[in-house]
Amino acid sequence: MTRITADVRFLRGYNQALVLGVARTARHFERSTVVQATGLTPQAVSKVIARLSADGLIRPTGARRPGVGKPAVVYELVPDSRYAIGAHVARRTLRLVLVDLAGTVRSSAVGPLPGDFTPPHLLDALHAGIDTMIGSTDVRNRLTGVGIGMIGPLDHAHGLVRGAHGLRHWHDVPLREIAEKHLDLPVHLDKDVTAGITAEAWRHGATFGDAALIMIESGIGGGFWLGGAAHRGAHTNAGEFGHTVVDLDGPRCVCGRHGCLEIVHRHATEAGDLARAARVVAVGVVNLLQTLDLAHVVLAGADLLRHPETYLAAVTEAVQADARRVDWLRTRVTLSSLGADAIAAGAAMQVLDQHYGIPELAQT
Amino acid sequence: MTRITADVRFLRGYNQALVLGVARTARHFERSTVVQATGLTPQAVSKVIARLSADGLIRPTGARRPGVGKPAVVYELVPDSRYAIGAHVARRTLRLVLVDLAGTVRSSAVGPLPGDFTPPHLLDALHAGIDTMIGSTDVRNRLTGVGIGMIGPLDHAHGLVRGAHGLRHWHDVPLREIAEKHLDLPVHLDKDVTAGITAEAWRHGATFGDAALIMIESGIGGGFWLGGAAHRGAHTNAGEFGHTVVDLDGPRCVCGRHGCLEIVHRHATEAGDLARAARVVAVGVVNLLQTLDLAHVVLAGADLLRHPETYLAAVTEAVQADARRVDWLRTRVTLSSLGADAIAAGAAMQVLDQHYGIPELAQT
DNA sequence: AAAATTTAGCAACAGCGTTGCGTAATAGGG
DNA sequence: CCCTATTACGCAACGCTGTTGCTAAATTTT
Numbered sequence: 042m043t044r045i046t047a048d049v050r051f052l053r054g055y056n057q058a059l060v061l062g063v064a065r066t067a068r069h070f071e072r073s074t075v076v077q078a079t080g081l082t083p084q085a086v087s088k089v090i091a092r093l094s095a096d097g098l099i100r101p102t103g104a105r106r107p108g109v110g111k112p113a114v115v116y117e118l119v120p121d122s123r124y125a126i127g128a129h130v131a132r133r134t135l136r137l138v139l140v141d142l143a144g145t146v147r148s149s150a151v152g153p154l155p156g157d158f159t160p161p162h163l164l165d166a167l168h169a170g171i172d173t174m175i176g177s178t179d180v181r182n183r184l185t186g187v188g189i190g191m192i193g194p195l196d197h198a199h200g201l202v203r204g205a206h207g208l209r210h211w212h213d214v215p216l217r218e219i220a221e222k223h224l225d226l227p228v229h230l231d232k233d234v235t236a237g238i239t240a241e242a243w244r245h246g247a248t249f250g251d252a253a254l255i256m257i258e259s260g261i262g263g264g265f266w267l268g269g270a271a272h273r274g275a276h277t278n279a280g281e282f283g284h285t286v287v288d289l290d291g292p293r294c295v296c297g298r299h300g301c302l303e304i305v306h307r308h309a310t311e312a313g314d315l316a317r318a319a320r321v322v323a324v325g326v327v328n329l330l331q332t333l334d335l336a337h338v339v340l341a342g343a344d345l346l347r348h349p350e351t352y353l354a355a356v357t358e359a360v361q362a363d364a365r366r367v368d369w370l371r372t373r374v375t376l377s378s379l380g381a382d383a384i385a386a387g388a389a390m391q392v393l394d395q396h397y398g399i400p401e402l403a404q405t
Numbered sequence: 406m407t408r409i410t411a412d413v414r415f416l417r418g419y420n421q422a423l424v425l426g427v428a429r430t431a432r433h434f435e436r437s438t439v440v441q442a443t444g445l446t447p448q449a450v451s452k453v454i455a456r457l458s459a460d461g462l463i464r465p466t467g468a469r470r471p472g473v474g475k476p477a478v479v480y481e482l483v484p485d486s487r488y489a490i491g492a493h494v495a496r497r498t499l500r501l502v503l504v505d506l507a508g509t510v511r512s513s514a515v516g517p518l519p520g521d522f523t524p525p526h527l528l529d530a531l532h533a534g535i536d537t538m539i540g541s542t543d544v545r546n547r548l549t550g551v552g553i554g555m556i557g558p559l560d561h562a563h564g565l566v567r568g569a570h571g572l573r574h575w576h577d578v579p580l581r582e583i584a585e586k587h588l589d590l591p592v593h594l595d596k597d598v599t600a601g602i603t604a605e606a607w608r609h610g611a612t613f614g615d616a617a618l619i620m621i622e623s624g625i626g627g628g629f630w631l632g633g634a635a636h637r638g639a640h641t642n643a644g645e646f647g648h649t650v651v652d653l654d655g656p657r658c659v660c661g662r663h664g665c666l667e668i669v670h671r672h673a674t675e676a677g678d679l680a681r682a683a684r685v686v687a688v689g690v691v692n693l694l695q696t697l698d699l700a701h702v703v704l705a706g707a708d709l710l711r712h713p714e715t716y717l718a719a720v721t722e723a724v725q726a727d728a729r730r731v732d733w734l735r736t737r738v739t740l741s742s743l744g745a746d747a748i749a750a751g752a753a754m755q756v757l758d759q760h761y762g763i764p765e766l767a768q769t
Numbered sequence: 770a771a772a773a774t775t776t777a778g779c780a781a782c783a784g785c786g787t788t789g790c791g792t793a794a795t796a797g798g799g
Numbered sequence: 800c801c802c803t804a805t806t807a808c809g810c811a812a813c814g815c816t817g818t819t820g821c822t823a824a825a826t827t828t829t
Contacts, residue, residue, distance in 0.1 A: 046444045047419040048817050049785045055411040055766070056786085072808075080410045085786050087808060110806025111794040194731070203733065250639045263696065267631055274698020275614045276734055285692035289652045289669070289685075298691070298727070305653070321653075327662070328649035332627065332693070334638020363662070367558075369567065370640055402419070412786050413816045420817085436777075449817050451777060474775025475825040 047402055054400035056081060059247070060089045061397050064099050064118040065143060066246030071105060071113040078247070090116065097122045098142065098397075118143055123397070124184050126171055126226075127389025129233065129382075130154075130163065130191040132207050132259065137170045138382050139180070140389035142397070144244050146382050148174055159210040164223045171224065185396050186227035188388030189216065190236030192260075197277040200230045206260070229392050233384045234264030234280045235271050240379055240387030241339050242266045243394060250336035253329055254377070255282070255322065256384075257352075258342035261303045267333070269399070271391075287324055315348055319355035326356050327363050330372055341377035341384075349376050411766055418764035420445060423611070424453045425761050428463050428482040429507060430610030435469060435477040442611070454480065461486045462506065462761075482507055487761070488548050490535055490590075491753025493597060493746075494518075494527065494555040496571050496623065501534045502746050503544070504753035506761070508608045510746050512538055523574040528587045535588065549760050550591035552752030553580065554600030556624075561641040564594045570624070593756050597748045598628030598644045599635050604743055604751030605703050606630045607758060614700035617693055618741070619646070619686065620748075621716075622706035625667045631697070633763070635755075651688055679712055683719035690720050691727050694736055705741035705748075713740050 059079045063070055075086045093099045100119050104112040120143035129136040135154050139147045152170060155162055167187070175181045194203040200217020220228040231239075238254040254264040261283030265272040273279055283303030284296045291300025292308060302325045309318035322345075326338055338356065345352050357374045364370040377383040423443045427434055439450045457463045464483050468476040484507035493500040499518050503511045516534060519526055531551070539545045558567040564581020584592040595603075602618040618628040625647030629636040637643055647667030648660045655664025656672060666689045673682035686709075690702055702720065709716050721738045728734040741747040 046817085047416050047423075049413070049416070049783085049815095052411050052413070052416065052785055052816090059411075073806095082787060083808070084788080084810095088786080091809090106795085107806090109796045109804075111808080113807060196733075203731075251636075265697075267636055268634060270632060272615075272631055272697070275700035275736070276698055278734060279696065279698035281695040281698075284695045286651055286688050287653055289655070289664075289688065291653070296727075298688075300653075324650050324653065324662075328692075329696070331645040331648045332643065332696070333629075333636070334640055334643035334645075336639035363660075367567075369560075370642060372639070410786085413814085416785090416816055437775095446818060447777075448779095448819080452817080455778090470826085472775090473773075473827045475777080477776060 051400055051402065056085065057089055057093065058397060058399045060086065060093065061098065061118075062247045064093075064116065065243075066248075069102060069115045069117050071115050073113060120145060122183060123393065124180055125389040125392040126174065126184065126187040127236070127385040127387065127392075128167060128170075128187060128189045129236075129385035129388065130189060131233075132192075135163070135166050135170065136382070136385045137167075137174055138385040138389060139174050140386050140393070142393060144240075144386075144390060144393075146379065146386050149382050149385070150174060157209050160214050160216065160219065163216075164220060167220065168224060184226065186229060186392040187220065187224055188229045188231070188236065188390070188392040189220065190231055190233040190384040190388035191216075192262075193232045193280075194276075194278050195230065195232060197231055197235075197273050200228070202230070227392065227395075229388070229395060231271075231388065231391060232262075232264070232273070232277065232280060234262040235273055236264070236385075236387035236391055237341055237377070237383045238264035238266045238339070238387070239271055239391050239394065240383050241337070241377070242271075243387070243390040243398075244378065245337075251333065252337035252339065253326075253333070253335050254339045254341055254383075255326060255345070255356075256342035257306075257322070257345035259344070261306060261322070261325075263329070265333070282325065282329070285325065285328070287321065287328070310344075315351055316355070319348070319352045320359070322352060323355045323359035326374075327359050330360065330363065335372055338372060338374045339377050340374070343381065346376070346380065415764055415766065420449065421453055421457065422761060422763045424450065424457065425462065425482075426611045428457075428480065429607075430612075433466060433479045433481050435479050437477060484509060486547060487757065488544055489753040489756040490538065490548065490551040491600070491749040491751065491756075492531060492534075492551060492553045493600075493749035493752065494553060495597075496556075499527070499530050499534065500746070500749045501531075501538055502749040502753060503538050504750050504757070506757060508604075508750075508754060508757075510743065510750050513746050513749070514538060521573050524578050524580065524583065527580075528584060531584065532588060548590065550593060550756040551584065551588060552593045552595070552600065552754070552756040553584065554595060554597040554748040554752035555580075556626075557596045557644075558640075558642050559594065559596060561595055561599075561637050564592070566594070591756065591759075593752070593759060595635075595752065595755060596626075596628070596637070596641065596644060598626040599637055600628070600749075600751035600755060601705055601741070601747045602628035602630045602703070602751070603635055603755050603758065604747050605701070605741070606635075607751070607754040607762075608742065609701075615697065616701035616703065617690075617697070617699050618703045618705055618747075619690060619709070619720075620706035621670075621686070621704075621709035623708070625670060625686070625689075626706075627693070629697070646689065646693070649689065649692070651685065651692070674708075679715055680719070683712070683716045684723070686716060687719045687723035690738075691723050694724065694727065699736055702736060702738045703741050704738070707745065710740070710744065 102117045120141040123142040127138045136151045138149045202214040205211040217230045242249045252266045256262045263280045263282030284301045288300030294301035294304040466481045484505040487506040491502045500515045502513045566578040569575040581594045606613045616630045620626045627644045627646030648665045652664030658665035658668040670685045
């Protein structure tokens with residue numbers, strides 16, 4: 042746990058993250074933009090911009106001629122000043138992406154993983170894949186680390202895989218630690234859905250409110266972004282959204298309960314009733330809205346993205362029907378902007394976020 | 406919105422809140438306790454303690470004799486150094502409490518509200534009730550404000566009642582503003598369930614993790630405490646937990662959907678099947694755990710507290726059954742420690758929290 | 770009585786954002 | 800053409816934070 046006491050270093054990191062957030066969201070920006078967006082004084086912004094320029098994270102890119110007065114210097118983010126690798130570990134595949142500081146996926150690769158792969162299998166695949174992905178040493182020198190998005194359950198705080206569903210050799214594996222040694226890079230481990238929602242939040246910037254990512258891919262999971270940060274829950278086990286009961290007298294699920302969203306959805310798809318499958322998911326999404334009151338819902342996952350429009354239409358309709366009584370209750374429903382790369386890219390952005398995002402204050 | 410830029414004042418407020426959190430949780434504490442709990446340096450703690458002592462919020466209360474060395478000075482919170490009034494506005498009653506800085510309910514009173522009461526009705530009842538509750542001017546001088554916990558929907562950021570369920574005269578009423586004028590005190594307005602969970606969090610201190618308060622009282626609502634703060638959602642509408650579907654083919658609910666937790670629960674209670682009613686709530690609670698992974702679940706509300714043991718047993722059993730496969734997934738289920746005063750007391754604590762809790766950073 | 774140990778504050782310091790003010794660069798008016 | 804108003808922006812001093820170095824005080828142990 043990167044424990045930061047609330048000293049002046051926190052201030053620096055916090056305000057710097059605010060400025061970088063503006064830089065990432067807006068293509069070009071000037072000092073006055075940042076002043077308005079952050080509430081900092083112009084002088085404070087000047088200092089932060091000077092620091093970021095010295096570190097090469099941003100650079101001036103001309104001037105604006107608005108009329109009277111001295112023209113303002115326009116700045117822009119330097120996307121290739123920092124990179125991160127993201128890995129999406131699924132049951133049979135390993136997807137790797139290289140993401141730059143702007144949140145752009147610079148390259149992407151998918152490879153197979155052996156059935157019932159072991160930790161050494163994964164480490165070797167990671168090592169080989171990362172080496173081919175980093176062409177020049179220039180990129181390697183600017184690499185901040187490797188993010189791994191994986192199915193749970195796992196322990197985010199300790200970087201421990203507790204026992205990935207459907208994988209036999211993954212009980213209490215300290216993946217973060219052994220991967221850091223094997224790769225000689227900082228590693229961040231998180232649930233796939235949490236990585237996914239981080240990708241959306243990172244790309245949208247400070248305007249991104251409370252949100253959920255619904256992922257359908259051999260199971261139904263949810264990633265949450267609440268109060269400006271990823272929500273992982275007390276044991277990094279949040280997001281088992283597919284195992285919420287929506288039909289008290291429904292079929293028995295593998296989890297032991299009856300009528301889970303996931304089993305009801307699976308029955309519908311196996312019966313070929315895609316419309317019903319989508320409606321079931323929509324019911325689940327509206328349940329989330331009632332509970333958490335979200336501003337965004339993002340749809341993702343391989344199985345969902347096979348019929349994106351069907352799911353998008355069903356969920357959008359259900360959300361609007363539920364909120365039709367009032368005009369102030371708006372929720373945007375979108376498809377994941379990164380498609381199949383969403384999880385891997387999000388994992389990479391989590392690494393960047395640790396360095397250049399809002400620093401965490403002391404957590405127990 | 407109390408917008409705080411991330412300057413040194415934030416540091417002061419943050420670290421001071423940490424120390425006060427220790428003071429509130431532990432009866433007696435010394436400097437070394439605080440050092441360990443907060444991670445601050447001894448010198449920093451000394452400065453904070455000096456400030457708090459000067460303000461009369463804490464005071465020395467003797468010394469400890471542990472063995473060798475100079476004895477440590479033991480401090481304690483001064484409970485009656487600050488007060489806050491809490492109000493729980495229900496459909497037909499107004500409950501008022503006086504809470505001290507330690508979170509103790511010093512006095513409590515319930516009075517009726519006229520059927521279909523108007524804003525002026527409420528203001529007069531508040532004014533009269535508060536005046537009788539504050540006996541001495543000594544208390545009045547130490548009053549930090551008034552917290553109002555109320556059924557939604559409302560807009561927490563703007564202190565606006567959007568249209569309380571079942572009350573006709575409450576559409577877009579700027580209650581916070583008019584109450585502040587009428588009472589000449591700072592007023593904080595929030596949903597009842599959010600106030601309730603704040604009470605639990607405030608009393609438990611820093612060790613309180615992600616949690617939910619389930620409130621059954623003419624409807625079923627949920628209050629959430631996630632990541633060290635109350636979760637209100639994008640439009641202060643989180644917690645409509647009773648309107649999540651648990652039975653796809655269930656009876657139609659007033660909200661327009663079928664098989665909501667609330668309507669299924671009501672049918673069970675009206676049929677006299679209390680066991681089933683409790684089981685239905687338990688299903689909803691486990692749904693929450695699957696989604697949010699909570700460390701605590703608190704049960705509250707007049708209707709629930711009529712049969713506390715039945716609900717507690719059903720929920721506890723369901724939670725344990727769901728987590729029985731693993732030992733690391735622990736959730737504590739308890740009854741609200743404040744009983745009927747929970748909402749009003751929580752509303753008061755929200756006011757204290759604004760002054761002496763973790764300060765909020767800039768939120769959009 | 771001397772040494773060891775623990776507590777705790779004073780003083781100097783580094784680093785943050787803020788304030789006051791001077792300087793540079795531009796457009797527009799006389 | 801020159802002067803003024805306007806806008807951008809950084810240097811310097813400042814107030815405040817927590818930190819570090821050090822000294823004094825109070826107690827037990829030797």
